[in-house]
Amino acid sequence: MGKIQKIVLEAKGLSAGNQKFFLISDHAPKHRKPKSQTEFAYFLAGLLEGAGCFTENRLEIKFQKSNLSNAFFVKKMIGFGQVQNNKYILYHKIGLRKVITLLNGKMSTDSLLSNHYLAGFTDATGYFYIRITTSKKIILEYNLKFTSKNLTIIKKIQQVFGGSIWVAAQHNKVKQSYLLANCSIPKEDELLLCAKNDTPANRIYEYSSNEAYRIINYFDRFHCNSPSKLVGFFKWRKVYRILQRNEHLTLKGFDKVLRIKRMEYND
Incomplete structure (x- = not known):
């Protein structure tokens, strides 16, 4: 093939x-953001792998200027943090603990085609x-x-x-x-x-x-x-x-x- x-x-x-074997639908599906906490957790794990820096007291994710709406989406889903200088930055202890909980078990890439990680x-x-x-x-x-x-x-x-x-x-x-x-x-x-x-x-x-x-x-x-x-x-x-x-x-x-x-x- x-x-x-x-x-x-x-x-x-x-x-x-x-x-x-190759036909796809003529109708592209409407844009759907990760909605559940599980969907968002896999999405966040992939985003962090590619553009993030996570330390003990700070989380930072870089975004291109044209894609800052994605940074605000991450902020909304986590419930804490701020967007500045083309970055999402999180210092808040409760927010950091929430991220750690979200990412638990989601950094595995054994099932790439079944979740939002990729x-x-x-x-x-x-x-x-x-x-x-x-x-x-x-x-x-x-x-x-x-x-x-x-x-x-x-x-x-x-x-x-x-x-x-x-x-x-x-x-x-x-x-x-x-x-x-x-x-x-x-x-x-x-x-x-x-x-x-x-x-x-x-x-x-x-x-x-x-x-x-x-x-x-x-x-x-x-x-x-x-x-x-x-x-x-x-x-x-x-x-x-x-x-x-x-x-x-x-x-x-x-x-x-x-x-x-x-x-x-x-x-």
């Missing part, structure tokens, strides 16, 4: 015999990208940017969605990416491929998967809560529907994909 999926994403279309993690580190190659192939990519502390969870995501892990080095605003052998978590000798002044402390990793059908099935059930990520997913999903119906094989359909790509919103 992986090879067929790649053919779909590269805009070569689906054979009639294979379409039933949605929260994607809000923190992910984006949905529509790539069109020079040969006019259309490829849908689900991407994550992360640091060394996230390598374990990324490896588990890779086990679910496939894909590749890169070590990215940035020097003088020029990024160099190195594809790791067998898409595995890098060993220290592999890390030597990075530039000389690159260190584990500042190293940035990237993950990418084009298993669009499985990814859509997850995010149709467990939505991102950041406006930019949610809009990015729905546009990504819309392109998949165009591919699903083979509309991209016509000039009108391909132009539609180009218009959607120009409006990509994945800050």
Whole structure:
């Protein structure tokens, strides 16, 4: 199925015999935030893994400016804290105890596809990208940017969605990416491929998967809560529907994909 999926994403279309395995609904589900305490707890766990810092007397989560509504949502659900300088900050002892209680048992990533953990993690580190190659192939990519502390969870995501892990080095605003052998978590000798002044402390990793059908099935059930990520997913999903119906094989359909790509919103 992986090879067929790649053919779909590269805009070569689906054979009639294979379409039933890849169809998704034309109607995208309405945005649904985590409502119950359990749903929110898994969402918060993923968000913290990707963008949070939790110490004995302080909780801090960073947000992009365009997604501050998500910070206020977190504040509302916890009932304590403040939003300032693009961060949610919590000092209140009762609030911190509540967070500890919420997170109890929720940091496990053994069942990634059955709760909001991955949605929260994607809000923190992910984006949905529509790539069109020079040969006019259309490829849908689900991407994550992360640091060394996230390598374990990324490896588990890779086990679910496939894909590749890169070590990215940035020097003088020029990024160099190195594809790791067998898409595995890098060993220290592999890390030597990075530039000389690159260190584990500042190293940035990237993950990418084009298993669009499985990814859509997850995010149709467990939505991102950041406006930019949610809009990015729905546009990504819309392109998949165009591919699903083979509309991209016509000039009108391909132009539609180009218009959607120009409006990509994945800050």
